[in-house]
Structures are given as structure tokens and as C-alpha cells.
Amino acid sequence: MPIPRFDVAIVGGGLVGASLAIALERIGRDVALVEAAPPGALPAVFDERNLSFAEATVHGLRALGVLQHLRTPSGAIRRIHVSRNGDFGRVLLDAKDHGREQFGQVVVARDFGLALEARLDACTRVTRFRPMRFEGTTVDGDARVLVLRDGEGNEQRIAARLLVGADGTRSGVRDALGIGADDHDFGQTLFVARVRTERAPDGTAYERFGPNGPTALLPRGDGFFGVVHGVPRDEADAVAALDEAAWLDRLQQAFGWRVGRFLSSGARSAYPIVQVVARALVAERAVIVGNAAQTLHPIGAQGFNLGLRDALTLAELIEATDDPGASGLLEAHALRRADDRAQTLQFSGGLARLTANDDDGVRPWRSLGFGAVQHLPALRAQLVGGALGYRGDVPRLCRGGA
Structure with missing residues (x-):
């Protein structure tokens, strides 16, 4: 029998993978979504964790029609209060001081998973392969062939012009593509x-x-x-x-x-x-996004916000081309994601290390830093921009564009 063929195959049906599938269906692409969880069960990532969505993320998810499916109210973040045990000073940010009602929203991961499920149910161009494990991939002409296996050991193959690894920190797709990663525990x-x-x-x-x-x-x-x-x-x-x-x-x-x-x-x-940072984002007819590309320290709640910007940047580029796996498109994606990725990694990892340092010599300088952010408008503006999700080349939907 012929191998089913798609524009894009996404391995991983979690937060970023499901969001990307919806974004691609929205622009008329045929998508295969490979998921480990069986029908009727949410992936493990959709648990009782609390997700902090920056304003840019709220814009993006609203444009995708996902937030409209939330069954429980989200919590608005109108103010941010930052302090350090044993240090002088603090940082207080108020959204109204920056012309906004809120910096973002807090959503329970399980509620978000149910909203994504409801939105996926309305997608007519997303074919879901579940429960399926990704086992490998090869390039065949203008497509990637994926080898999948179900829970009973049966093999299935599908083809796509672009393979997207959205399968988490220990990404099987990343390994299959030969992309190395650097870990910091x-x-x-x-x-x-x-x-x-x-x-x-x-x-x-x-x-x-x-x-x-x-x-x-x-x-x-x-x-x-x-x-x-x-x-x-x-x-x-x-x-x-x-x-x-x-x-x-x-x-x-x-x-x-x-x-x-x-x-x-x-x-x-x-x-x-554990912070895990991939050494590359793209390979031949393949790209990795979300935690497969970079798993951050959750300090400052940057992880999913960064991953969604990965996904929506990719979808924006695919919308403007016929071939979603073209080398020029993938190079453009890696280039567009570079600044946002580097800045966010520097912020989350650097802040985690700095604030955990209990050396007496560091404390005065850290306290001075709190004071500087509180009183210097340029530093406050940089911090606020990051809190709102605006770093680097932000995708159109995250800026509120339709």
C-alpha cells in the first residue's frame, strides 16, 4: 500500500506540537500529528502545573482559537513582585504603568490540554497517529519517511515534506537527526x-x-x-x-x-x-521546536512561551512558501529564532545561577541590581518586554496580527 504523505509531520502532541498542528491547519496544510498518548488520554505534560502565558502567547493562542475553549477561568497577571531572601531591594512591575491591563495569564496545564483537544477536534486537515512511537527517519527525495510503531509492535510508515520534532527534552527526533545537545544540571x-x-x-x-x-x-x-x-x-x-x-x-x-x-x-x-540546549535547530527537511530545541530552567516561566514562538515563526514561514521543507526556509527559521532563543536562555539560566549564589560578596551587587531595575527606565523596559514575550523577531500572531 502507498505510504500516506503529508506536508508536515509533527512528532509530539504536547503543548508546542499540538499548537503547531493547529497553526499549520489554519493555513491550509495537511499535517500528521504523532502522539504517544492514546485517544481520550492527555499527554503527561498536561497535569496540574501552572502555565504562565505572556501577552505575546495570549495573542498567539487566541488567534489559533485555543483560549476560547478554556472551560475554567484563567488568572490575570497584573503585577510582578520579585525579591531575594537575604537581599535588600525588590522589583515591582505593574502592567498599568506600561499601558496594559495585564502582563499575561495563568492557566492550569490540564485545562490548557483540554482546550487544545477541543480545538484539534475541529481540525479537518490534521491526521492523528496515536498511540504511536517514533522510531526513525530517512530522507527520500523531497520528503522525510518516518518509521512509527504502535503499542502492539505494528510498524507504520508515513512521509512528509517536513519533519518537526516537538517530542520534549529527551527528543528521539533530535537523536535521529544526529543533533547534539548540551546539558546543565x-x-x-x-x-x-x-x-x-x-x-x-x-x-x-x-x-x-x-x-x-x-x-x-x-x-x-x-x-x-x-x-x-x-x-x-x-x-x-x-x-x-x-x-x-x-x-x-x-x-x-x-x-x-x-x-x-x-x-x-x-x-x-x-x-x-536540567537545562538542555540543542546545538542546531534544523537538519535536512527537519526542524526541532520547544523543549526538543531548548529546555530551560522554569525561572521566569519562559519555556512554553519560547516554544510557542518557535512554532508560530515556523508556521509563518511555511505560509509564505510552497515547500515547507525547503533548505532556505529552514535556514530562515534558524536565523529568525536565534536572537530570541539566545536572549531567553541567557535570561533564565543566568538568573537561576545568579539568584542561587549565596556568596556574601555577591549579595550587595545583586541588591544594587534590584535597585537599578526599579529606578532605571531602560532596564525596566527590557525586563517588561521579556515578561510580555517580546524578544527578538516575534511572529506576527504573537504581536496580535491576524
Whole structure:
């Protein structure tokens, strides 16, 4: 039988892969979406984590028709409060000071997954191969042939003019393309949970740094905060074993009393933090996006925002050409993504290292840095631009373009 042929084959049906499939269907391309999760089940990434969508991301997802499918309210981020345990100074950013109602929105990953599913259900040019594992690829003329295998071991082959790896940090597509990656283990584990505090969220997102990583509180739309709490890797098992009272006490000690007392917590999930940066973004008739291209420290909530800009830049370039896998298109994609990627990696990785450094000699300079951001308009503008998702060559849909 003939091999099914598509314009684009996307391996990975998570946040970035599903968003890209919708973006490509929107411009009339035939898409194969290869997913590990079976029909009716969300990928594991759609859990109780809290996703912080920058303004640029909100624009992009609204243009794709995804946010309209959210079943629960998102939480608006109207203010950002940044401080560091043991340091003087703080950074306070207010959206209204920059002509906006909000910097972005907080959405629970599971809710976002359901919204993506609802939008995918309306896509008539997306063929979903699930549950399927990607096993390899070869170039055949003007196409990539993908070898897939289902849960019973049956092999299937499909062809596409462009292969997109959106299959996460340990990307099988990246490995198959021979693209190397550089790892940096931060030695931290982040715990994520939903917490209730004495003071209800008022639109302020808090980031409280410490020597063991950040403790962040994100204002959800359901009256709770989403908490992210960093611990040293060798303490992770002990923290996971804490009862609710001891866990809440730990959060209180790390964060302080800006939202009053921590009253209750939902279940905790733990994620080791390792930065993984691919040494290239493209290969012959292939490109990697999202966490397959770069997995960031979640400090500042940059990961998905950067990955969506990867996806929408690629879709924008494909819209303007007949051949989605042409070498010139892929070179243009890598060039357009270079500044945004480099700046965001420098911001997230540099901030993680700087704020975790507990050396007495660093503290005064870090405090001066907080003061400089607070009082120098140029530095504030740069920080605000990053918080809104505007770095480098931003794709049209992220700028609010239809």
C-alpha cells in the first residue's frame, strides 16, 4: 500500500506540537500529528502545573482559537513582585504603568490540554497517529519517511515534506537527526502544587529567590495560587515525604508573609531541573521546536512561551512558501529564532545561577541590581518586554496580527 504523505509531520502532541498542528491547519496544510498518548488520554505534560502565558502567547493562542475553549477561568497577571531572601531591594512591575491591563495569564496545564483537544477536534486537515512511537527517519527525495510503531509492535510508515520534532527534552527526533545537545544540571528539584492562602490572589505574581532555587506564587483563576518551590536535589525525597502541615511550614519559611498564612495544599508533583540546549535547530527537511530545541530552567516561566514562538515563526514561514521543507526556509527559521532563543536562555539560566549564589560578596551587587531595575527606565523596559514575550523577531500572531 502507498505510504500516506503529508506536508508536515509533527512528532509530539504536547503543548508546542499540538499548537503547531493547529497553526499549520489554519493555513491550509495537511499535517500528521504523532502522539504517544492514546485517544481520550492527555499527554503527561498536561497535569496540574501552572502555565504562565505572556501577552505575546495570549495573542498567539487566541488567534489559533485555543483560549476560547478554556472551560475554567484563567488568572490575570497584573503585577510582578520579585525579591531575594537575604537581599535588600525588590522589583515591582505593574502592567498599568506600561499601558496594559495585564502582563499575561495563568492557566492550569490540564485545562490548557483540554482546550487544545477541543480545538484539534475541529481540525479537518490534521491526521492523528496515536498511540504511536517514533522510531526513525530517512530522507527520500523531497520528503522525510518516518518509521512509527504502535503499542502492539505494528510498524507504520508515513512521509512528509517536513519533519518537526516537538517530542520534549529527551527528543528521539533530535537523536535521529544526529543533533547534539548540551546539558546543565542545576541540582534542583521543583515542587508544584495548588495552595490556598490567607489572602486571595489579587493579580500579583510573586517570585521569591533563595539559595536553593525560587519559590513562586502564580495567581490562578480559581482563587488559589499555583506554587513552585525549588529544593536541593538531595532533599527532594524528604520534601516529598512531608505531611501537609510541614510542607506548608516550609513554604511559609521560604516565601514569607506577603499573602498571609499558607492554609492548605493540593497534591505535590516534583520535576528535576536540567537545562538542555540543542546545538542546531534544523537538519535536512527537519526542524526541532520547544523543549526538543531548548529546555530551560522554569525561572521566569519562559519555556512554553519560547516554544510557542518557535512554532508560530515556523508556521509563518511555511505560509509564505510552497515547500515547507525547503533548505532556505529552514535556514530562515534558524536565523529568525536565534536572537530570541539566545536572549531567553541567557535570561533564565543566568538568573537561576545568579539568584542561587549565596556568596556574601555577591549579595550587595545583586541588591544594587534590584535597585537599578526599579529606578532605571531602560532596564525596566527590557525586563517588561521579556515578561510580555517580546524578544527578538516575534511572529506576527504573537504581536496580535491576524
